Amino acid sequence: VTGLDSIDRADWPNVPLVFWSFRVMVGLGLLMILYGLCALVLMLRKRLFEARWLQLWAVVMAPAGLIALLAGWFVTEVGRQPYVVYGLMRTEDAVSPIGAPGVAGSLLAFVVVYLFVFGAGIFYMIRLAGRPTAAPPEPTLQEGPIRTAGIMPGPAQGRPAQRGGEAGR
């Protein structure tokens, strides 16, 4: 393995940023695996839906995927510096002849539009998450089989399972 000390300092990326973002990515990944294992153990012990701490942990973990993804992106993009094509072309040689004010203007426009659009999107998502799930529509015999396939628990599957659970206690 070639150590960092054998590479010219002028060719170093921002080392602390790469170092920590890589660890954030891997750490979050391990946390996700740990979460999955805990959920598996609880499911096998049939206590998955009662474990309040697991649900709270899930809420805390909600942005973990996004953060891990961004951290991974930092690792590849910052870690590649000062090259834009590794070993072949330096970033400073790839800059297009668009002046800094032009790039700043477009960046500002992107920030404004994205804040507006993503702000609204996150608001709608949180509102959607805060609403109780709507009751499934009453199935009618004329429209076909009561329960065929799907990912949402429907009446035909849900009711006997619930009754069975109560009988077992």
Next chain:
Amino acid sequence: MTFDLPTIWAVLICVALLAYVVLDGFDLGVGILFPLGKSRKERDTMMNTVAPVWDGNETWLVLGGGGLFAAFPLAYSVLLTAFYAPLIAMLLALVLRGVAFEFRFRTERWKPYWTVSFIFGSTLAAFSQGVMVGAFVQGVETADRAYAGGWFDWLTPFTLLTGLALTAGYALLGACWIAIKTTGDLHARFLRLRIPLGLLAVALLFAVSLATLFQDVAIGSRWLSIANLVLWIIPALTGAAGIGFLVTAARRMEIAPFLCVLAMFALGFAGLAASLYPNLIPPGISYQDAANHDGSLMFMLWGALVLIPVILGYTAYSYWVFRGKVDPDHGYH
């Protein structure tokens, strides 16, 4: 013209851009005409005529842009730098109208804002595309294989005219589309609207064509040379398509006028190609000069040979699934 790899890729990118104009033009047009919806229900119906297909249509823009990047990197770097401001405006406009499709149906309080976002985004995207076509025709300044022009080289009376013309053309396509897909009062109004909009679009197309002839000596002399008389088949067919549009629209037919307008767009595209061939960065840099190495072009061609039939397949399938009139009471959402 020999059929080497750069030529195949130049044709493929032209086809992708034409497919984009043919497919996305009418759904941008629906957005441009959105203020003409009289009630919330009418606007919902208008939006639902394009809601299932609009994002698939924009695939072709990605194919055209991505293909340009990989096949003609010089053209990609020069043209996208030259058109930086209208390009960024188009992308942000497409963002604003794209999310409007999703968010308009999710909220009551904010519905008017997303309606405005849809109108503004569609109109600005159409106008920016027209400006870029005009800026492309008038040519860009290069030095040492890089853009050497100024900030606002893309902004001239000619590019404003092409921007207006493309916006009017898309609006006409949108009106024809709404007339095909709807029923009742909305249907009747857009059937009638097609003729004045068509006259406006044809007048603007004519103005752009004339301005193009006088815009550039090389283009003018190419069209006015006796040796190139065969090129005049393009404007002749465009005129025939225009007359076909007026006749069929006056007879209140639904599909034929739409097809005539699409033919006019394709012929306008052909006229543009005939004016500028073989230049990819007008004036002076041909697509052969701007092409990538044959190895890269061959590698990409294999990908294109697999992907383009897949895209054509799912596009055709989605139009088939959502064929026929839109029921105002049953949205796609």
